[in-house]
Amino acid sequence: MKKCTCILAALVLCFGFAANAQKVEFEEFNLDNGLHVILHQDKTAPVVTVGVMYDVGGKDLGGSPEAPRTGFAHFFEHLLFEGTKNIDRGEWFTIVSSNGGSNNANTSLDRTYYYEVFPSNNLELGLWMESERMLHPVIDQVGVDTQNEVVKEEKRLRYDNSPYGQFLFAVSDNVFQKHPYKNKNIGEMQDLDDSTLEEFQNYFKKWYGPNNATLVVAGDINTKDAKALVKKYFKDIPKGNVPTRDFATEEPITETIDATYYDPNIQIPAIIAAYRTPGFKERDSYVLNMVSAYLSDGKSSKLYKKLVDEQKMALQAGAINVAQQDYSIYALLGLPLGDTSLDTLLAEMDEEIVKMQNELISENDYQKLQNKFENRFVNSNSSIQGIASSLATYYTLYDDVNLINSEIEIYRSITRQEIQDVVKKYLNPNQRVELKYLPKETTEN
Structure with a gap:
């Protein structure tokens, strides 16, 4: 009996692997404003994920060449939940939760990703909210001051007062001499304190246009309908400038x-x-x-x-x-x-x-x-x-x-x-x- 059970378990594992490893089908297209869109239909559960990834991360400094500022991309991970022209300050999370959804965002040194997960009948709501974030977020002094305190508290909790919380920062600071990977993704708090509202507004204009973003819609969708909704909410967002990078090349490490x-x-x-x-x-x-x-x-x-x-x-x-x-x-x-x-x-x-x-x-x-x-x-x-x-x-x-x-x-x-x-x-x-x-x-x- 034990031998049969083991064989059965192995077969279940094998067939389970085959099922889960099925090819992920997707469709891609571009809007005229440069937004790249990826659609993935999967009707196994009545949920849908709407995500937007911006090609901007902690390595992309704010401020100016004369006074570069660290931590801007991570700061915007928080700031862009403050509200928009049509979403009042503090209402973003209320709207999501009251419609059965969840949302979050995360920032690396290379990119920033925002997403919502909704019951599939709220796909249009998710697309509208992300288009609001892209088209006309409210970036004002109240929001900047509020999120400045939020980021400071995060830094204290996750890094300053956490055992071994600084080890990756300490490593990066020594492994890199020129490249902005040398900097902390969360940034230096003095940089954020010294930044002006205009610098934050300019950073958004530089990095958060549709031509520097990828929109993904995945889950229980009708591809034709989803495509129409994407165009409805995103096609009229103006194309931004094409941001460029010119990072210094690191010399090889040849001595310990x-x-x-x-x-x-x-x-x-x-x-x-x-x-x-x-x-x-x-x-x-x-x-x-x-x-x-x-x-x-x-x-x-x-x-x-x-x-x-x-x-x-x-x-x-x-x-x-x-x-x-x-x-x-x-x-x-x-x-x-x-x-x-x-x-x-x-x-x-x-x-x-x-x-x-x-x-x-x-x-x-x-x-x-x-x-x-x-x-x-x-x-x-x-x-x-x-x-x-x-x-x-x-x-x-x-x-x-x-x-x-x-x-x-x-x-x-x-x-x-x-x-x-x-x-x-x-x-x-x-x-x-x-x-x-x-x-x-x-x-x-």
Whole structure:
């Protein structure tokens, strides 16, 4: 009986995978004002997601060349919920919730995404609200002052008073010398305090036009009707200027950079080895995603098993590829246990990197990696909201919407030899920042 149950479970898993991995169908078109529109019909549930992704993120500074300001894109993530010409201040969330919906927004260093999830009979409402946000938001001093306090509180809660809340900022500040990835996505509060209302209004005019946006409508829709509604609410929005970027190119890191950061919110120090690696569209970045999964995805991963389980030298140990559009950051991170020094912990993590440089990973480990990425691929397309976000992301940042279906083929094509070659190419001591992340009262380790 147990054997039959296991076989049945395996069959269910197999057929479930096949069902969930079905191709995501979509339709694309452009409006005359430059707005790119992606429609995805899925009638499995009576819900619809309306999302708008703007090609603007924390790397895009506000102010002027003479007085650049950080944090503007993230600030607008909040500011554009303040209200519009036809939506009173403070009413945005009330309208959404009273119509059975939910909404949110998020900002990275590369893009900003706003979305609503509604019962499908409220599709028109979602489109109207996003067109309101794009066409005539109210950007006034009251809203700026209100959201300034909101952002300050977020910064205090999530970063300033959170253990290890500054570690990515500390890494970025040392990995990048010229590129605006050096700056905090949330920005410096002094920059926001010093900014004028005119600077905020100019930032909106520069970055939030339809020609710098992607609209996604996904879910229980009739494609023909949805297309007509999109045109009704968005076609008359004036086209904006075409924003351009001219970021400085970073010189390669050729010698180890030693750095220290003091965090008053921690008691246990950390060691971080961070490398500047290619942007996420590059094939090598995909390989590095697999490297980080091999080293630290789960309790059976190499770093966790060795340093936490077996040698009991670390409370935590891992690796992550922080994938970004222009450059990425690959980081090894360890928190020592007991008397283990930071230098010793780093040496032990380096040992695993050297093994990968000198030997191919086992065929068994390689197959485990392939299974992990197959599973991630299926999960990423398991909800309408997730599909909508992926469609917008792949168009805005990757210039290829069909990656929502084909990206898994990149991972399937990566070989063990390629993994070894990429580790040799990028993960060397002379190509990194070695950051000691210490409790504030600690002066050395």
